Amino acid sequence: MKTRRFHFSQMLVLLFTLVISACGGDALLTFETTGGDQLRPLAIITFEADLEKGTYIARDHTGKRADLQVDGDGRATFLMSRALPRATTRWTVRLDQDATSRVEAATRGDAVLIRTDGRDVVAYRTAKERVPREDIPEVYNRDGYLHPVWSPSGRVITDDYPPDHIHHHGIWAAWTNTIFQGRTPDFWNMGRASGRVEVVALDSMWSGVAHAGLNARHRYVDMIEEEVTALNEAWHLKVYRTPTDLNILDLSLTQIVATGDTLILPEYRYGGVGVRGHRDWVGEEGTEFFTSEGLTRENGHATRAHWCHIGGIVDGERVGIAVLSHPDNHESPQPMRIHPTEPFFNFAPTQAGQFEITSEEQTTWKYRFVTYDGAYDQDLLDALWEDYANPLTVHIVR
Known part of the structure; x- marks a missing residue:
């Protein structure tokens, strides 16, 4: 029984971690984008971010990834495909430890x-x-x-x-x-x-x-x-x-x-x-x-x-x-x-x-x-x- 309780406790911790992660709990930044009046096949998005210069990963609620680049002046840039009209998308940002310049x-x-x-x-x-x-x-x-x-x-x-x-x-x-x-x-x-x-x-x-x-x-x-x-x-x-x-x-x-x-x-x-x-x-x-x-x-x-x-x-x-x-x-x-x-x-x-x-x-x-x-x-x-x-x-x- 102790072994089962131990495994059950691990599963609870893992589930809690996944939920917090999905909600952006361990993210460096969480932000939202809202589409315009028409579909945009490709959107180039730049905004002020309270992040250090570097490379990050932004993911939306479906897990879709976008590479996010922050310049020395705090300007963040990423590209979003198929920005739907008037649709709000929430993104979470984490540091990319293995980034290479593309x-x-x-x-x-x-x-x-x-x-x-x-x-x-x-x-x-x-x-x-x-x-x-x-x-x-x-x-x-x-x-x-x-x-x-x-x-x-x-x-x-x-x-x-x-x-x-x-x-x-x-x-x-x-x-x-x-x-x-x-x-x-x-x-x-x-x-x-x-x-x-x-x-x-x-x-x-x-x-x-x-x-x-x-x-x-x-x-x-x-x-x-x-x-x-x-x-x-x-x-x-x-x-x-x-x-x-x-x-x-x-x-x-x-x-x-x-x-x-x-x-x-x-x-x-x-x-x-x-x-x-x-x-x-x-x-x-x-x-x-x-x-x-x-x-x-x-x-x-x-x-x-x-x-x-x-x-x-x-x-x-x-x-x-x-x-x-x-x-x-x-x-x-x-x-x-x-x-x-x-x-x-x-x-x-x-x-x-x-x-x-x-x-x-x-x-x-x-x-x-x-x-x-x-x-x-x-x-x-x-x-x-x-x-x-x-x-x-x-x-x-x-």
């Missing part, structure tokens, strides 16, 4: 390569390499941009130094029509030798279970007379560990004038963050454009949209990239430059009229890029934009 950022020559689960996603060019062809003047040499950008299957989506526009570089940023100290430097069309954008420093990079990324600084140099830095720009790039059929990266640019002056940006048809698609997509029929408003290359230029798909054929298969513009951006939803014959796209706020960047207040631009294989899915892109624009909120239980 998204990695590492230096590869004159670039930072970011990979997720062994798949190349994007490379950031940290330094000027030798120009790739002898016919390219040295004035076009540049750094501080993203190329290659890969689809999930490993096909390259972007182009660099294309023959028809040597100053196009994967995903890059520059202003075209500007006024600074009475001069008119053009930081976009580098062949004019009136302005350039260059890397100042790669400040940091990181790897993790939910995301990897980097922080870098650029400067816009007015070259018309004596060289002077007109604009300072900070890049914050983050790449998420997503399902194998999608790659998602966020790019945030913060700009401020380097002197006590103002950088005036008169109305113009392009400028800001540009995307140059694969070289095989050149020509009227080579590139497919489709906007969140249902418009195409034929009627989408100079209209406004939340997102735009750019796609074509690479190595015999269809691939695409969608550019999602955050609603906090100036002139949101922003007007677009959709080129009639080239695989070039640009959310162009200067189409809406002149505006200014000053030395007293930072100006921030935020974009999310989604790459995929196959045809674009309008419903999926709508849902991904909604999640970018209105991320799910988190309620801390304890």
